[in-house]
Amino acid sequence: MSQLPLRYEVEELIHAYVQCIDDDQLESWPDFFTDECVYKVIPRENVDLGLPVSVMFCDSKGMLRDRIVALRKANIYAPHFYRHLVSNVRVLGEQDGVISAQTNYVVFQTLLDGETRIYNAGKYLDKIVRENGELRFKEKLCVFDTNRIQTLMVTPI
Amino acid sequence: MSQLPLRYEVEELIHAYVQCIDDDQLESWPDFFTDECVYKVIPRENVDLGLPVSVMFCDSKGMLRDRIVALRKANIYAPHFYRHLVSNVRVLGEQDGVISAQTNYVVFQTLLDGETRIYNAGKYLDKIVRENGELRFKEKLCVFDTNRIQTLMVTPI
Amino acid sequence: MSQLPLRYEVEELIHAYVQCIDDDQLESWPDFFTDECVYKVIPRENVDLGLPVSVMFCDSKGMLRDRIVALRKANIYAPHFYRHLVSNVRVLGEQDGVISAQTNYVVFQTLLDGETRIYNAGKYLDKIVRENGELRFKEKLCVFDTNRIQTLMVTPI
Numbered sequence: 001m002s003q004l005p006l007r008y009e010v011e012e013l014i015h016a017y018v019q020c021i022d023d024d025q026l027e028s029w030p031d032f033f034t035d036e037c038v039y040k041v042i043p044r045e046n047v048d049l050g051l052p053v054s055v056m057f058c059d060s061k062g063m064l065r066d067r068i069v070a071l072r073k074a075n076i077y078a079p080h081f082y083r084h085l086v087s088n089v090r091v092l093g094e095q096d097g098v099i100s101a102q103t104n105y106v107v108f109q110t111l112l113d114g115e116t117r118i119y120n121a122g123k124y125l126d127k128i129v130r131e132n133g134e135l136r137f138k139e140k141l142c143v144f145d146t147n148r149i150q151t152l153m154v155t156p157i
Numbered sequence: 158m159s160q161l162p163l164r165y166e167v168e169e170l171i172h173a174y175v176q177c178i179d180d181d182q183l184e185s186w187p188d189f190f191t192d193e194c195v196y197k198v199i200p201r202e203n204v205d206l207g208l209p210v211s212v213m214f215c216d217s218k219g220m221l222r223d224r225i226v227a228l229r230k231a232n233i234y235a236p237h238f239y240r241h242l243v244s245n246v247r248v249l250g251e252q253d254g255v256i257s258a259q260t261n262y263v264v265f266q267t268l269l270d271g272e273t274r275i276y277n278a279g280k281y282l283d284k285i286v287r288e289n290g291e292l293r294f295k296e297k298l299c300v301f302d303t304n305r306i307q308t309l310m311v312t313p314i
Numbered sequence: 315m316s317q318l319p320l321r322y323e324v325e326e327l328i329h330a331y332v333q334c335i336d337d338d339q340l341e342s343w344p345d346f347f348t349d350e351c352v353y354k355v356i357p358r359e360n361v362d363l364g365l366p367v368s369v370m371f372c373d374s375k376g377m378l379r380d381r382i383v384a385l386r387k388a389n390i391y392a393p394h395f396y397r398h399l400v401s402n403v404r405v406l407g408e409q410d411g412v413i414s415a416q417t418n419y420v421v422f423q424t425l426l427d428g429e430t431r432i433y434n435a436g437k438y439l440d441k442i443v444r445e446n447g448e449l450r451f452k453e454k455l456c457v458f459d460t461n462r463i464q465t466l467m468v469t470p471i
Binding site for chain 1: 322326329330332333336395397398399400401422424427428429430431432
Binding site: 008012015016018019022081083084085086087108110113114115116117118 | 164201242243244245246247259261263275277278279280302303304305
């Protein structure tokens with residue numbers, strides 16, 4: 001049972017990450033990452049074929065911040081709420097201080113018509129490191145099944 | 158990791174609560190609450206605007222029991238099954254013996270046509286206390302995103 | 315809190331099981347079961363009425379292997395991806411070395427049109443034993459709410 005506390009800690013990180021998005025505290029979202037980081041939202045098909053193109057791509061905390069500034073000030077999109085369910089947090093291993101974890105997610109979206117629909121389903125593939133005692137994402141890939149994206153993806157997954 | 162057992166206990170409470178509803182053991186549902194309690198199912202919009210109106214409101218265990226008696230004997234509604242998924246149980250703090258927790262949920266509903274649909278997505282905001290060694294809800298707010306409620310809400314969320 | 319490590323272990327088993335299916339490592343799927351085992355995907359209605367008919371039925375590891383060989387070589391069906399969310403893993407008891415557990419699940423399916431839909435919602439009723447230190451399913455019932463199955467069920471639930 002030596003994996004117990006680590007899975008627990010990784011769950012705490014992912015739960016806090018999800019709550020940050022769902023509760024629209026997006027200004028804090030970049031703080032879940034290390035300064036040098038990769039964040040990608042990428043179709044499963046591209047990952048399977050080794051193709052690099054993703055729907056969102058950021059490779060520094062500054063780019064993550066830019067995204068949120070754009071979302072707040074520049075992007076035009078339908079008002080919406082996200083509700084994440086995550087499940088199956090699995091710690092796959094730890095090497096040189098980098099924890100690999102995999103988690104299933106489904107993002108449910110509610111638009112102004114008040115109906116909740118499945119927006120994006122997939123899995124997180126995370127590389128996590130410890131910084132000043134806190135876990136942070138060094139890399140977060142959101143590999144999604146839902147190739148038909150119904151509305152512009154502005155809010156991170 | 159001192160939060161570990163507490164989150165674990167809160168998860169056990171919420172999982173038992175959900176199983177009670179999904180397995181149609183609704184006569185036991187009020188027992189998850191303290192005698193003096195608040196149970197509200199309220200739209201996110203109203204919470205954000207500070208408006209009090211909710212879709213379900215009970216402020217005692219007696220009112221919770223009344224609801225179930227009404228459901229069994231008086232209410233007329235389409236037969237249905239609920240299936241809850243919960244995720245992201247987060248213990249936010251504990252003060253004067255009251256634990257605050259937040260949890261994402263989605264209720265899936267199956268009607269007699271055999272299709273399963275998203276019925277209600279949202280988050281639980283819980284105030285939990287310990288009574289004779291058992292955790293109980295002193296307050297349970299179900300703050301929902303899904304403003305378009307497709308069929309009469311009779312069964313608790 | 316003596317139930318803590320056991321629920322944790324059961325979660326690890328179920329999470330690994332789900333990942334195996336969602337990541338299309340189906341050749342490993344039978345290894346989650348004991349040699350003598352029962353695997354059933356059965357409608358809730360039949361369980362409630364005590365009727366035996368199920369949508370999938372296997373009563374040995376060999377039959378589980380057969381299923382996967384059939385899926386790979388013989389069955390004709392629409393290409394699809396599964397994404398499971400599980401929630402509410404509850405250890406109900408342990409008797410004579412057999413652990414009883416109950417878990418809610420929803421399987422989301424993505425077809426080639428790229429939309430993700432609710433495919434099958436229900437609960438796992440598991441009988442779990444320990445073999446050489448590893449937990450295995452001796453019996454796994456997938457009791458589903460979703461009586462209208464939209465496409466042929468080939469991939470296990």
